[in-house]
Amino acid sequence: MHRVVTLTTDFGSGSGYVAQLKGRLLHATTPFTLVDISHDVPPHDVRAAAWLVGHSCGAFPAGTLHIVVVDPGVGTARPLVWARLGTQAGHHDFLCPDNGALTLALARLPLVAARAIHVPSDAAATFHGRDVLAPLAVRLLEGMQPEAIGDPLGQLASIGWPEPHDSATDGQGGSVRGEIIHVDTFGNLVTNLPASLLPRLAAAGRLRVGTHEIVSIVRTYGDMPPGTAVALVGSQGFIEAAVVGGRADKRFAAGIGTRVAIDSNSLLIDPSLT
DSSP states (O other), X not given: OOEEEEXXXXXXXXOHHHHHHXXXXXXXXXXXXXXXXXXXXXXXXXXXXXXXXXXXXXXXXXXXXXXXXXXXXXXXXXXXXXXXXXXXXXXXXXXXXXXXXXXXXXXXSOEEEEEEEOOOTTSOTTOHIIXXXXXXXXXXXXXXXXXXXXXXXXXXXXXXXXXXXXXXXXXXXXXXXXXXXXXXXXXXXXXXXXXXGHHXXXXXXXXXXXXXXXXXXOSSGGGSOTTOEEEEEOTTSEEEEEETTSOHHHHTTOOTTOEEEXXXXXXXXOGGGO
């Protein structure tokens, strides 16, 4: 089977580290397709890596091998893992540090199997991607069975993922509070409010981002003139704030962690949003 191998790192586009990682992979004699998901994950940002991998891996064909190297704990006691997610018939394989980088992928795809990866004594303590994961990927491409990798693992590390809070469930009114969990290349602010809340947003007629209110609820960006702040359901299945032809992150001085809310009473100011 001709396999696809993806790379996700925080090395930076054009980095020599990326070149070395790819160079090791190209020692494989078995043909494969190499795809860069991104090398511009913010440095050491495991949560950003988890978002990117979790939302990207499903677009690839079954059998894809994903290598994720966002590893602020490189060289420490944190494990390296091989993991198979999905089903045996339609799976995705991952090679990565066990630091929570698969948190969102695991929320979408069940864990089939996982194994601890042995770190050779001659591997550089600061570059396990090149010296451990890439050579292992080559062996897997050449036919090595996962059972030969190392000891089985029952579960993988995960990181906390913010969930929205609906105050209607605790008698405090009808607001839903959340936060920005991703800022994309265009400056769009992706919230943790799922698409299922769109009827609540439409009824409220406003999305609050920090201390700002967005009152144009649209289907897509081009539904309003350039410069208009809009709220909509984005392609990842979450409500997001955007500025048509501009950057919402700049307009609202907002980023990951900025509070958002859906509330039909614009005069009800939530102190946690100020």
